[in-house]
Amino acid sequence: MKKKILFMMINMNVGGTERAFLNLLKCLPKEKYQITLLLLQKKGDFYQEIPKHVTVKTMKEFPEIGPLISYNPKEKIKRCIRNRDYNQAISLIYLHLLLKIAKDRRILFKKVFKRVPKLADTYDIAVAYAGPMDIISYYIAMRVDAKEKYQYIHFDVDQIGFDARFAKRIYKFFTKIYSVSDIASGHLKKRLPSLSHMIVTKENDIPFFEINHLAFKKDVFSPVKMIRLVTIARLSKEKGPDLAVKIMAQLRKVKQDVIWHWVGDGEWRPYIEQMIADHQLEKSFILEGVKKNPYPYIRQGDIYVQPSRHEGYCLTLAEARALNKPIVTTATSGALTQLSHGKTGLITDINDQSLLNTIIELIENPDLRKTLSKTLQEINSTHSSRDPFEASG
Numbered sequence: 001m002k003k004k005i006l007f008m009m010i011n012m013n014v015g016g017t018e019r020a021f022l023n024l025l026k027c028l029p030k031e032k033y034q035i036t037l038l039l040l041q042k043k044g045d046f047y048q049e050i051p052k053h054v055t056v057k058t059m060k061e062f063p064e065i066g067p068l069i070s071y072n073p074k075e076k077i078k079r080c081i082r083n084r085d086y087n088q089a090i091s092l093i094y095l096h097l098l099l100k101i102a103k104d105r106r107i108l109f110k111k112v113f114k115r116v117p118k119l120a121d122t123y124d125i126a127v128a129y130a131g132p133m134d135i136i137s138y139y140i141a142m143r144v145d146a147k148e149k150y151q152y153i154h155f156d157v158d159q160i161g162f163d164a165r166f167a168k169r170i171y172k173f174f175t176k177i178y179s180v181s182d183i184a185s186g187h188l189k190k191r192l193p194s195l196s197h198m199i200v201t202k203e204n205d206i207p208f209f210e211i212n213h214l215a216f217k218k219d220v221f222s223p224v225k226m227i228r229l230v231t232i233a234r235l236s237k238e239k240g241p242d243l244a245v246k247i248m249a250q251l252r253k254v255k256q257d258v259i260w261h262w263v264g265d266g267e268w269r270p271y272i273e274q275m276i277a278d279h280q281l282e283k284s285f286i287l288e289g290v291k292k293n294p295y296p297y298i299r300q301g302d303i304y305v306q307p308s309r310h311e312g313y314c315l316t317l318a319e320a321r322a323l324n325k326p327i328v329t330t331a332t333s334g335a336l337t338q339l340s341h342g343k344t345g346l347i348t349d350i351n352d353q354s355l356l357n358t359i360i361e362l363i364e365n366p367d368l369r370k371t372l373s374k375t376l377q378e379i380n381s382t383h384s385s386r387d388p389f390e391a392s393g
Helices: 016-026 062-069 073-082 086-102 106-115 134-143 164-173 182-191 193-198 208-215 241-254 269-278 295-300 315-322 333-338 352-363 366-380
Strands: 003-009 033-039 055-058 122-128 145-153 176-179 199-201 227-232 258-263 285-289 303-306 327-330 346-348
Touching: 003 016, 003 134, 016 315, 062 106, 062 134, 106 134, 122 134, 134 145, 134 164, 164 193, 176 182, 176 193, 182 193, 182 199, 182 333, 193 199, 208 295, 208 315, 227 295, 227 315, 241 258, 241 269, 241 285, 241 352, 269 285, 295 315, 303 315, 303 352, 315 327, 315 333, 315 366, 327 352, 346 352, 352 366
Parallel strands: 003 033, 003 122, 033 055, 122 145, 145 176, 176 199, 227 258, 227 303, 258 285, 303 327, 327 346
Antiparallel strands: none
8 A cells, every 4th residue: 555645845936945855756656655745835837847646735724824924913913903903903912922921933823723724634654845944844743644744954954044942842743853964953953952863864865867867958058168157046145146246256357268157046136137237247147047957057067166155955066966067165064064075076165255266276177177077976876766765764
């Protein structure tokens, strides 16, 4: 009999967590598992990539309860008073004071989730995959019946907003808490010492064969003799696109034959576009936008650069490794977990000057680029995919 698994995600936008989830699905044989995906929102460019054997559902109550969980209490109280809804205003004031005194956000969740029924089905495994995300963790913990429950943490909790009080009280209902790197696991254990025995490192699985297959589907660059730097990341502060533009501005002063291709989009796009214009880099720092298949860009690039300020694992680093690319990356948790400096990549301090110096070093040393690529190729030749739930825990 097939094992029944429930995964819960926010949506299927193009991002590292969503791509990691799709990679995980490829490791789960459909002959062995009956898989259900529960989304908060049925949207995203990766939605069409969900395998046909996966049953997709949505949390129909989310449009109603989502704003209540993330609400600004002061603004909502003011709005109620302006609308002369005094009973609701008094109720919100009482709730707001109770939350401040008790310092326990479960009070709000319990109140809001009264209108959310339990799922009718029982599962062998239920996974809060998009983590840390409090609404998903609470739903899996309190509204799903399953023999085993797993919480995935995809980020370094020292680098993001993380409510350790809430997590300590909710994560105790899970069987295991999976973090994507040893360093991230260590930080999580320090924040949740009473649950440290439940925290296990489980790195994202990388489908090497498929990545290489997709990488050769097409060429994206014309055969011009240039050094091409490539980054796959959102245009957001934590990914460091501003550092990249500053580096490119300096690089152009000493290296005219360099182009930087940034694949991805995000809330910082207008800001980065303005930086590019200010530095007159329109022809040398190219914003490629979101690509469902970014792998040809990595394959045809000369150096993969990850200028992030923080990363829990960094799936795109793993994908660059899978394509045997020379890598320059900042010293995030994800980089320190995946790479050995000088052997499988070059790791720098998290600032533009350190990145600039290392990029120039790698540009000027083609033999080092070849050595890094060869080492990765030898390591990758031993890789094999595995069923992540074959031996639970």
